[in-house]
Amino acid sequence: MEILRTAPNPWGQEVLVGVAWDLLWAAAIAGFLFVVGHHLYVWIMAPKAEKSAAGPAPDIPERVERHSSASRTFHWLMAATMLTLLVTAFFPVIGVQFAWVTIHWIAGIVLTLLIIYHIIHATTKQDLWSVWTGAKEMRQAFESIGKFLRRQPAKEERSGKYPLDQRAYHNAVTLVSVGVIVTGILMMFGVDTWFWASNPYFLSDSTWGLVFVLHGLCGVGLVTMVIAHIYFAIRPEKRWMTRSMIKGWITREEYLEHYDPDLWKLGTEPAGAELAEGSASSADPDGVVPA
């Protein structure tokens, strides 16, 4: 499989020009294989997890608000731009032709603005750390993996508002998104926009190559991640989360079943909520709860 593409520059020197589109197929296949593999795993061989005992829940309302309407709006806007970006980026590659460039860069700008909003919102209004993985989460992860490897039935840990898998996913998405956004903004200098005419000599040809490679790699990575994300969003055992991202609330039972009230004290909305919904880390099958 070809991973990177090079071409001779006008002086005959080989320079990077981008990722090979073989990678797109690889990413899609990886996403598909994960979905199939995970599904089979869950269906056939996943050890049953014990339900964690729900502690007393004196003041829990019938419906627990998990996502504010602002958060939900953000999430769905972001989902739309992300899908737009992916469709405009990759459909032409697979042979569906349409005028994608303008849509792509406008969607890219929308995404960038959303993320800037999100960062500001998260740092000022939300519990920034609720979605990041810290030492505790890492420990938890290692334990889970250990259990998995020993094929011990994992006791489902009740988590804070964002379970480990969501946190890990959020981090990965953050990394990759920053990658596409930064490179994407640089690439804006290569196209005519309403604000400036393109200047392809903004960067040297080899630097452009690197930018395109990074953009391509991150973009392709997003394909796999989005496939996994959508897959989990529609898995039966995760639908309550998906519903909460649509309607905003979870039931008291769901709250008690999945969360540790000490870790998610009601009344605070943690950061990253918009990003991490409905997913599970592909690296952590332990996070999976059979229906």
Next chain:
Amino acid sequence: MALIGQDISPPDLRAKVTGRARYAEDFRAEGMVFAKLLLSPMPHARVRSVDASRALAMPGVLGILRAAEVNQPDAPGEAALTDEPKYVGEPILALAAVDETTAADAIEAIDIDLEPLPFAIDPLDSLRPGGSNARLEGNVMRLGESGREWEDLKWPQAEFDAAEAEGRLPMGEPTDEWDHGDLDAAFADADYVLEDTIVHQSLTHHPMEPRSSMAYWEDGRCYLYGSTQSTQRAHQAIAGQLDLEPDELVFVGQYCGGGFGSKIAGVPIYQVTALLAKKIQRPVMMRINRYEENYIGRARPGFQAWTKMGFRSDGKITGIDLYIIQDHGPYGRSGDYNTAGAVTDLMYQPDAMRFRGLTLYTNTPPRAAQRAPGGAQIVAMLEPLVDKAARELGIDRVEIRKINAPTHDSEFGPQRITTTSAFVREAIDAGAAQFDWAGKQALSGQRNGTKVTGVGVGLSPYVGGSSGFDGLLLIRPDGTLYIHQGIGNLGTHSMADTARAAADELGLEWDDCAVIWGDSSQHHPYSSVQAGSQTIHAHTRANYAAALDMKRKLQEVAAAALGGSASAYQVGGARVSGPGGSMSFAQAAERAIAMGGEYSGEALPEDINDYTRGSATQLAGQGLMGVARDNFSHEGSTWSWVVGFAVVELDTETGDVRIVDYTGSADCGVVVHPRSLAAQIHGGSVQGFGQARSQKWVFDPKWGVPFAHRLYTARPPGILDVPLSMDWAAAGEPDPQTPIGAKGIGEPPVGAGSAAVTSAIADALGGRCLCRIPLTTDVILAELEGRAQPHALTEIHS
């Protein structure tokens, strides 16, 4: 009837129309293999390493030749292969393989590591503070104590700023300067003074035949088949480049598919063919394709110029101040800009003139003389300005040229020399009459729908002859006069036409003569290069001198055989007749062989060139030989003139221009071959049309890579770009400084064609001179629409 002045059929014509004429690429040798070149992709670079192991391991690959294996002359000389390429397309190495596809595949398999070096494409960029130079040695050469010395010349930023503010050419310190007269007084004396910046492009010669060659070695001798303008001098030059004695090299160049100054003598790449053939011990064919020809095929240097001209109200030019920056390419030293100064002084005869200039090395393909080097550029640039003055002063445009034209004893140039003859006014009058200048003037400015007619006139002088070469004739016992011609055969027919001087003097019919040319093993005399319009002048003289020698010998041979005094014998009708009777040339040849000595070439004149001596020695004893150096007097500098008259139709909505009528009229002394003269006038003018209208170079400024490397991007004119029918005239006055009276004609028509068209376009635009050459559709349309020009006035490669 004398042959001179008649239309005759050149001896090579049948071969040309049947396809039997063999040009360099038409030769084959047993076991012949093919060479290909690896060209530099960078405008300036250093070869760090070459790994040809993959290529050499390919089946059928026979070897490579590197720069170290060819002659490397001192800077600014050019080598055939280099490890420091100085323009995109410069050959770095050559490879031979059993067939061309394999050779091409093998070239691609060579791993070469190049270190990019700073480069300069536009001369002005190299003069800016901090601007990069085309060569590691510097960007200009200046005459110093020990000849030309390298210099890194930079002009102050203030000059560039001032120039930009004034919308003129930056003019810092030049390297060359001369003047005469009091320029300030001349301008003070003027009633009208104009001042303009004018730019002229560089353009590739693009002869139809690329410089392909074939070579093999046999018994220590090199046999080389190439294309050249000048066989004998090419033989000498190539032998020198290969470090061979002349008799160790056989050079064959019977036909030359065009040169226009690009194949004057030796062509550097021929060395590669010869050395590769020697190295791999196989005959090698180096087929040069059009893409390669664009790079290594030479080009005319471009000018970025500024001039100030003063005119009195009667049209007399009082003073000219001329400044030329020449775009030189990376090698050699082209004198075009200096010649342009001399041409300006000659044709306008100002009371005072100052010339300043310099030639800048750039990382663009090498320059060489191109038909009227320097002259063709400057007349096309200045003639529309003279029009502007004429219009301003209310003087007829033809008249103003006659007012300023030189006469025989007019001085010009830094050395204040004179010409051998200048029948300029006669040529102008002949042309004006033929063209009907007075009548056609009425068309000027006439509108037909969106088309407006412009009428133009352009005057163009150029050097038209040298002297001091040798003639070599032999009458063999078959009675035929063999005229050995060391000049080339590039289609001007001078190979045949100069031979007529001998035929006429000996009173022979053309059918009794044979021209020997194009093969060094056929023994040529020392000859002029067939360039710079030299040959008709130089070799009518040389052949005439040899014919006089032969005539004397015929008389003496006859007298010896038949009795009586030699001077009493007459030569004519292929016989020599006198008091003792008459003998045929055939008999005289037999007799001369028997007599030996100078008659059969056993004894030779002292003053002939060693090369001629060698050739004559080879021919000695085979017949009656006439051999002599041209010692006829030659006072002054020989110049020919062409005045072009053009009518153009300019479409005011598209900028499109059609040249609809053209007449060229020459002062080239005696007309030797009318049809050939017409072809020279028209052909040269057509090249001028291309120069004025369409041909140009384009380089990407960031990468230094050229784009006009195909014919369709270089845009030489086609048959639909010229008038359907063209006319010509000639003054026909003999030049007094040469016995036959003929001057060369190859050069001046180019400038005349170009200047007449630039003048006519300016006329169609109501007298507006755009000061840019070429005047392409976009330039004209931008002017008509009052929009910004596509490129800055001083930009030379866009």
Next chain:
Amino acid sequence: MSDAEITTETPTGHSRRTFIKGVIATGAVVSSSSHLFRARSLSASAAVRASMPRMISLDVNGVSRSVDVMPQETLAMTLRYKLGLTGTKLGCDRAECGACTVLVDGVSHYACSMLTNTVRDRSVTTIEGLESADGTLHPVQQAVIDEGGFQCAFCAPGFIMSMVALTNENPEPTREETAEALSGNLCRCGDYNKILNSAMRAAEYARRMV
């Protein structure tokens, strides 16, 4: 000087022997041409599918000749390097200059830019095919000679073939139509005026012959 002398391969003289020893007259090399210009590039990619026969039969100047061609070989290369017909010139090899013009079924084509395989069942005429066996020139050739011909003449074979095509198609061309018909040929000597004169005369000669 008579025409016959012009076409001798080499001028007379004692060095004639050297000349002939070293250089093979172009016509004589045909039978042994495969070593000059290989039938198949040695480095050609391996997979050979039998899409085309290697030996093909070409009808050139009325003679059927068998020749081994590569799939990517152009007619100009086959003519020049395999059949010894060097009258067809390569000026640009890019269908731009017209020096390689030949007639295929009587129609002018750039031989540099057509695959030899595409003319298998068609008749090709080159400059060498114009002259009759008895040495009589084609009216176009004669017209060119009578007008004083070309200058460097590297373009001449191509122009002459275009003129032949024109005289075949349009017996009474105007000067304008003639220029249009010759507009696919480039003459760098700029000798268009004389070329047009020649073509007009050629049309006249051709009319006279009919």
Next chain:
Amino acid sequence: MAVIRDMMPAFELFQPTSVDEALDVLERHDNTWVLAGGLDSMDWFKDRIKRPDVVVELGSVSELSGIRVSGDGLEIGAMTSLRDVAASEEVRSRFGILAQAAAEVATPQIRNQGTLGGNLIQDTRCWYYRGGWPCYRAGGNICYAGTPRSMNREHAVTGQSRCVAVNGADTAGALVALGAQMMVRNPGGERVYEAEDFFIGPEIDIQRMTVLEPGDLLTHVRIPGDWAGARFYWEKVRDRKSWDWALASVAAAIVESNGTIERARIAVNGVAPTPVRLTDVEDLVQGMPANDDTGMAAGELATRGFKPLRHNDYKVPLARNLVRRAVRGDAA
């Protein structure tokens, strides 16, 4: 890394005799190339930039050649030579602009060999792209012709989208103006495109000039009778009168009654990556007199929003004036 020209790399050649056979060969092989007249293709091969393994030469597919009357219009096989298109009495008498456009392509020799289909689908002549630079169109990341310093005199003044190359097909504008349809076949069947949809710009696919994908064959061009005998205007402005592409060209079909324009179809080419149909102008001139005022208004509208590059500002007035003439009704 070396740049080497003029010896074509080896390929396998197929010369099918039917469209089905051609499609079959295309389907069975990878890295294929369809050769019509071959003039554009051989440039690529000789430059060693395009290196197909398999070349399918269509000269023997007789069903692709010829001009026949179809309904009230014409159907022209894609392999019909430009010479035959230009000479066809049917084309000349009813669809004159196509004959004119075909007659002004390159040179007689090229028209003798070049085909209508080949002319339509020829690749752009951007010299950066043709020079083998790794530009967007060639699969890279930079439009070398679109930088502030680039040499882009012949490039696009409108419709640029990362790439600024222009469509160089003379017959394309004429066919757009005639409302022609392109018939495309692949093993899956036949598709029909309106001429103006057949050409696609870089905003849709930067590596192609038309909708044709590998495995597709343009088989026929169908010209409806709608514009037969209309007042046609064709003009191509170029640097040289032969062997040159248009700096800009215009093709127009206009139906007038009593000096008023009843309906019009106008296209310009050489100004954008595709031929540009001027529907706004067509609407504007409807019902207006065919004179210079209308022409000028049409020209101004046609070029509104043009974005010239550094060296091609002249194309704005050039295109404007060509449209102006077409509408005004100059004798072509």
